[in-house]
Every structure is written in C-alpha cells, then in structure tokens.
Amino acid sequence: MASTDSKQLYLFKKMLKELKSKKGKGTELISLYIPAGRRISDVAQHLREEMSQASNIKSKSTRKNVQSAIEAILQRLKLLKEPLEKGVVIFAGMVPRSGPGTEKMETYVIEPPEPIKTYIYRCDSEFYLEPLEEFLEDKDAYGVILVDRNEATIALVKGRNINILKKLTSGVPGKFKAGGQSARRLERLIDLAAHEFLQRVGQKANEQFLPLLQEKKLRGILVGGPGHTKNEFVEGDYLHHELKKIVLDTFDLCYTEEFGIRELLEKAAPLLKDVELMKEREAVQRFLKELIKEDGGLACYGEKEVLEALMMGAVDTLIVSEELEKYKVKIACNNCDYLEEKTVNKLELIKLEEELKNAQCPKCGGALSIVEEKDYIEYLSELCEQSGAKLVTVSSETEEGAMILNAFKGIAAILRYKIHQ
Amino acid sequence: MAKQKPVLNVAFIGHVDAGKSTTVGRLLYDSGAIDPQLLEKLKREAQERGKAGFEFAYVMDNLKEERERGVTIDVAHKKFETQKYEVTIVDCPGHRDFIKNMITGASQADAAVLVVDVNDAKTGIQPQTREHMFLARTLGIKQIAVAINKMDTVNYSQEEYEKMKKMLSEQLLKVLGYNPDQIDFIPTASLKGDNVVKRSENMPWYKGPTLVEALDKFQPPEKPTNLPLRIPIQDVYSITGVGTVPVGRVETGILRPGDKVVFEPAGVSGEVKSIEMHHEQIPQAEPGDNIGFNVRGVSKKDIKRGDVCGHPDNPPTVAEEFTAQIVVLQHPTAITVGYTPVFHAHTAQVACTFIELLKKLDPRTGQVIEENPQFLKTGDAAIVKIKPTKPMVIENVREIPQLGRFAIRDMGMTIAAGMAIDVKAKNK
Numbered sequence: 062m063a064s065t066d067s068k069q070l071y072l073f074k075k076m077l078k079e080l081k082s083k084k085g086k087g088t089e090l091i092s093l094y095i096p097a098g099r100r101i102s103d104v105a106q107h108l109r110e111e112m113s114q115a116s117n118i119k120s121k122s123t124r125k126n127v128q129s130a131i132e133a134i135l136q137r138l139k140l141l142k143e144p145l146e147k148g149v150v151i152f153a154g155m156v157p158r159s160g161p162g163t164e165k166m167e168t169y170v171i172e173p174p175e176p177i178k179t180y181i182y183r184c185d186s187e188f189y190l191e192p193l194e195e196f197l198e199d200k201d202a203y204g205v206i207l208v209d210r211n212e213a214t215i216a217l218v219k220g221r222n223i224n225i226l227k228k229l230t231s232g233v234p235g236k237f238k239a240g241g242q243s244a245r246r247l248e249r250l251i252d253l254a255a256h257e258f259l260q261r262v263g264q265k266a267n268e269q270f271l272p273l274l275q276e277k278k279l280r281g282i283l284v285g286g287p288g289h290t291k292n293e294f295v296e297g298d299y300l301h302h303e304l305k306k307i308v309l310d311t312f313d314l315c316y317t318e319e320f321g322i323r324e325l326l327e328k329a330a331p332l333l334k335d336v337e338l339m340k341e342r343e344a345v346q347r348f349l350k351e352l353i354k355e356d357g358g359l360a361c362y363g364e365k366e367v368l369e370a371l372m373m374g375a376v377d378t379l380i381v382s383e384e385l386e387k388y389k390v391k392i393a394c395n396n397c398d399y400l401e402e403k404t405v406n407k408l409e410l411i412k413l414e415e416e417l418k419n420a421q422c423p424k425c426g427g428a429l430s431i432v433e434e435k436d437y438i439e440y441l442s443e444l445c446e447q448s449g450a451k452l453v454t455v456s457s458e459t460e461e462g463a464m465i466l467n468a469f470k471g472i473a474a475i476l477r478y479k480i481h482q
Numbered sequence: 483m484a485k486q487k488p489v490l491n492v493a494f495i496g497h498v499d500a501g502k503s504t505t506v507g508r509l510l511y512d513s514g515a516i517d518p519q520l521l522e523k524l525k526r527e528a529q530e531r532g533k534a535g536f537e538f539a540y541v542m543d544n545l546k547e548e549r550e551r552g553v554t555i556d557v558a559h560k561k562f563e564t565q566k567y568e569v570t571i572v573d574c575p576g577h578r579d580f581i582k583n584m585i586t587g588a589s590q591a592d593a594a595v596l597v598v599d600v601n602d603a604k605t606g607i608q609p610q611t612r613e614h615m616f617l618a619r620t621l622g623i624k625q626i627a628v629a630i631n632k633m634d635t636v637n638y639s640q641e642e643y644e645k646m647k648k649m650l651s652e653q654l655l656k657v658l659g660y661n662p663d664q665i666d667f668i669p670t671a672s673l674k675g676d677n678v679v680k681r682s683e684n685m686p687w688y689k690g691p692t693l694v695e696a697l698d699k700f701q702p703p704e705k706p707t708n709l710p711l712r713i714p715i716q717d718v719y720s721i722t723g724v725g726t727v728p729v730g731r732v733e734t735g736i737l738r739p740g741d742k743v744v745f746e747p748a749g750v751s752g753e754v755k756s757i758e759m760h761h762e763q764i765p766q767a768e769p770g771d772n773i774g775f776n777v778r779g780v781s782k783k784d785i786k787r788g789d790v791c792g793h794p795d796n797p798p799t800v801a802e803e804f805t806a807q808i809v810v811l812q813h814p815t816a817i818t819v820g821y822t823p824v825f826h827a828h829t830a831q832v833a834c835t836f837i838e839l840l841k842k843l844d845p846r847t848g849q850v851i852e853e854n855p856q857f858l859k860t861g862d863a864a865i866v867k868i869k870p871t872k873p874m875v876i877e878n879v880r881e882i883p884q885l886g887r888f889a890i891r892d893m894g895m896t897i898a899a900g901m902a903i904d905v906k907a908k909n910k
Contacts, residue, residue: 210547210555248546255547287579288555289547313579315894319871320824320833327893349815353859362856460822468818468839468856 090154263299396427507538711735747873752779788830808900
C-alpha cells in the first residue's frame, strides 16, 4: 500500500472518530448525503422546504439551531461544482464545546471515497455516519472453518478483524476398550456421531456464510484442523455446493480454537496477501526479524531514534500504531519571533492550553499561544512522503498492533541501511 | 484389593512412524497382556485394510480413523506388569497435528521411552523427536530410555546403531541436560520382536537390557501425598447407569470415595462415589494413579479436559495472572509485550498474553542481565508476567511443582518452556 493511501485512510478514519464523538443538545445535528449526479438545485429546494418545516419546532433553541444549520449547508452547497462525481456528504450543527452556552456552528463537507447511492437527510442529536462507516468496512472477507472430531470453530477474517462466529463441540466418544461385539457397535456409534457432528458444522457454516456469499462479500473459505477430519468435511456432502466451490485450500493445524486461526493465517499467508490484517502482520514480522539479529539489524524504535532516521531519509518502512493519539504543536509568541515545537498526547494538549494562558514568552515576556496543532501520524506521513518511505498503520486490536503499541510505544521502523555502524 | 507392585506411568514418544504403537503392542503381546487370538484377528483386519504389519499398532489404535490411516490420533492407556512394576503405558501420537494430545499424555507420565527409527541416522533427527524430547523435559520427565527401532531394516548392524546413538546423545540429549551415560539405548525391531521382551539372537553384540528390563531399571516415582490434592482432568465420560466419570492422573495428594471435590476453573463441586483404575475399584488413589472416578453432582457438560480437581478446603489455584521464569527454545522473530501464544500446562491449553517482561537472565548463571527488556529472542531466559485469556489453573512451582510447569507453543512448534514462580489467584 502506498503511503498516501494509508495516510488518507487513516485521516478518514480519524475524522469519522471525531464526528462520532460530537453530540448535539437536542435533535439539531444535520447529516446530508447527496448521491452522485444529483442536481444541486434540487437539493437546495428540498432544504428550503425543510427550513420552513423547521419553523414549527417548539423548542426555541432547537428551532434556531436547526435553521441556522440548514442555512450553513445551503451556503456550502453554492460552493460545490456540478456534476458531483461521487456525490458529497455534509454535516452541520451547533456542537457544544464543553458546557452549555459554548455551542459553535460546525460544518464539514466530505468527499466520500466511493460514490454515494441514496439521498439521505437526517436531523438527529448525533451525526449519521453509518453509510460512511460502511465504506471503511472491508468488502473482502474469508471464511474459516476449523474442524476435528472434538470441536469446530467457524470464523470470519475481514479486514483487520478475526470474528469467531460459532464454536461447536462434538461429543464424539473417544477411545474405548471394549472388545468383541461391542467393539463393532461402538465403532458404528462413533462413526455416526462424527458424521452428525460434521453435518452440524456444515449447517452452521452454511447459515453463516451463505448470506455473505449472496452479498458477494465472501472471497473464499479456508478449512483447517488436525488430521483427516477436515478432508472428510470438505469432500463429504456437508457444505452447501456454492460454498464448496470457493473452498480455497485445506491446512494441517494443531489446534481448532482461536490459536488455530492464528496458525492457519500463518500458513495461508500467500493466499491472503491483500487482506489488511496480513499486511500489518507482515510488516511487524519483518521488523521483529530485524530486531533479533545480533547487531540489532535494521530495526529502529523509540520516538527520537525513528525521527532521526526519518529526517535522514533512512527509513524504509515506518510502523505506527493508530492509537498513538499524539499531537505536534507549535507554540509562538504573539510579540516576537519565538517559536517552540512540542509533541504531546491528547490529555497533555488540554493541559498545555491551560498552562499557556498564564505562560510568558521566555524571550520577551509576551503572551504565548498555539499557532498550529497537527496530528502526529499526519506529521510522520508527511516526513515519509518526503523520503519515499512506506507507512504502515497498525490497529491496536490485533496482536501485532498491541505488540507495537505496548512494547515499542507505538512507533517502530525498518531502515534502509544502518545508521550507526 | 491391595496393591502389590508400585505403579509406573511410561509415555511412549517419538516422531510419527517411528513405531511407538507397534512397540507398545509387541510389548503387551510378548508379556502376555494380549490374547494371541485377538492379535490374529487384528492381523487379518490390518491385511484387509492393506496395512499389513500394523497389527501390533492396532492394539493401541482402536479408532477406525486411526486404523485406516495407520496414525495414532489420541493417547491410549494400557496396563501390564513387569517384574517390579505395574506399568501404565501411555501411547502418544507422533504426528505433528496431534501434539496437543501428546502433551496431555506426556503430562501424565513418570518416565518416557523415546522411540526412534534407526534409519534417521542418515537424515538427521526428526522434528517431532526433538519436540517431544523438549516437551518431556519441560513436563518434568527425568527418566528416559531410548528404543532404536527397526533394526531389522539395517540387518541388525551395530554400526548403524552406534551412529544413531551418537547422534541422539550429542545433538539432543546433552543439549537438554540429560546424561546419555545413564540412559539405556536399546536396539529393537518391534515388528519382529527383537529386544522388546525377548532378548534378540540377531544382535549378539548388544549386552544391555531389553526394553522390559529397562523399564524395571526406572526408579519408582515419588509420591507427594502430603501436598494438596490435584488431578488434572484428561477426559470426561458420561456412562449410562454410573454417571459422570472424569479421568486423569493424580498428581499430588490422596483421593478417597466420599471426598467432596471441586473442579477449577469450572468452579463446580461434587462428591466422589467410587474410584476405578483399569476397571478395578480401588479404596484410595495416590499420586501416579491413572484413575477414573465417579462424581455425583457434576454433569459432563460442566467439566472438560484442562480442568483440575482438588479438595474444597484447598482448591486448585485459578490464575488471574502469574509471574513465570521462561526459556525461549526457538522463535523465528521476537517475543514482546502483547504476544499471545498457547500455553500448555498439565492437561490445559490456554492462550496467554505477555503483559510485562520483567528481567532478562543469563541462562547459565541465572543472573539478571537486563531489567525490563524490550524483547526476548531464541536462547534468552527471562522472568515475565503472563495473563491468561481464559481462566486456567496453574500453581506456584515451589508449592506444587507438578502443576507449575508449562510449555509455550505457537506456529506449530514449541517455542518456550517455563514455570510459574508467583501466581495471583482469582479464587483465593
């Protein structure tokens, strides 16, 4: 993935997160989805109707807020150029900053990553983000079925997540000691129980995967497990024939639980190359491999070290955790040319704002203020672009992501060459 | 019934197709524990399935699935008597897919017999030979014997035997801290019956003990009867007319009929009605006994493999988190905080997360070389903090050593071994 994609994706996600956190006092936040090709004049017409309807709202402040939000959108609409290729999404509303009376009109115009299909106008106490979130959702999912005679797990690998959909235990009897006639009988019973169990697994798998297949979201199915049971399962008439067609491969595994899925991902890596999860994994694994080399290899971690390497253009791949939540702030003096740069996290940012109210410029004693605050990952991605480095953002939900966040403070890099000989 | 001979649990371990099950079958047959008629029947069945020569293995592998493929899938137990012991044989699967079952089996053993194919001398030590020995060591099996099998395929050549013996001693046993001089290396041909029970005429150059004699050379296991009761559950059966019967090996303490017992981490309790070993009722079970016991008040659904049975006044410890000393045996990358592999302790298997790397130790001296290391790699020893993702029973190794050891597996291999040195209990 090119660093620009990764950056855009990250920024898009960040924005969604921000929008999600905004809550209105009443039902006064407006979300407007305009599909591709829709005439703006039509939209404006509809908004004006809404405006007149809004005058019936009883609560005085809500009425005022809704009307001014519609007003704000109407103004924004004038700035748009026709035709709208992918459509546009506009959010507007009075959002309280801290307590009552601190409301401020906020307007966001977003160009969606993919064309919008339906026109939506919604007025609620929060922004309506579901259609946008759907864009983020990875379309390509892989079904995973792990099965042996004792238990089975059905899961879905999608984007960055592994969802366990169903866990089954079989109750197939184990080894027996009885001999003679009973041995035959027990053998039959075991075979029957095993058959019934596989049927149950097939049924559950069909229930879970068929709807996905119809939505064309399922790219393939991977089957794994110890021994031969998985082959019996695939070859036998247990899966729906449509699903059977997309079974990509079977894998020998030691486990059939969560850790079995990990093992499977390891073995199926070449098949799943373009799944987001695997990309993260691959980058982190490469980093760790460098890390354990006797001389430290090409691994680099720690904020200061990584930054230094970035400035030198020595970074090949930069791995950053999405949970970093740090900001790069520029503090300037209002009077002289004093300028200070600081990296702070979210909590510190609020504290810093408070502090600055009373702080004085060390040079001239004037008042200080924040002139620029920038998301740290955005800042890093710019540095990456300058030197042509690859940026990989890892989520904190995956094991690899957690390792980067907890063990390496969320930032690590693979270098092009060794800096310190 | 009074017990005359001490009980010894012996696990048969080794790479797939080394001949573990066949050796066990031969052992039982030649010592008279199996009816010749039954063997005749098995022989016919093996031929019908096109697996001639597997008749001895069929003695232990009685699942149809196992017989069709000629591969052991789950552990099997069988009793037989030697001069000195009442031996419970634990036949372990060798195929790499079933290592989790092998660990369960090996965790019940006092001693192990490693079975290897003499032809491995040409290709090098097989991966599961190595892994099984690692695991045996981790699980605390100190006494081992080696059966160098399939001697008939190399014309009973002493030269081949010596080669194999040398390779195993130098490349595996010494590395793991076993002293090869104290281990019996027995050249066998299980299929033909050489040196298993009967001394072979084909190998006059071999003066050492046969396999049965080697078993008698093992020391009887210690019986930690003064420790609190712990029985890791291997399996649970529900028998019509009897009720729920958990099966497992008593690790420590004593169990008697009438005892109130509790199963952790399931948290259910019940009363023991009767105890059986090899289909015979016994008045009390001691450490080392592989028993099935009938419990009233507990259903089959409540408990499963990996649970541990104890007395309610000193129940098994369910760990919220624990501090452990580990040695990284092999890892392709690095272990850091957040890493979540599978932990195998007694019969339980639970994924656990490394939440803190406390100290890196010198593997030889045990001295601290680094506080709070950022990562661990192959060969490192360390003290770490672990958090199980699901409730699991683990004990402080200083209090109950039998339940304090564990092996760590990931990506289809055993990556580390260790023991719990401090446990933060959830239920105490």
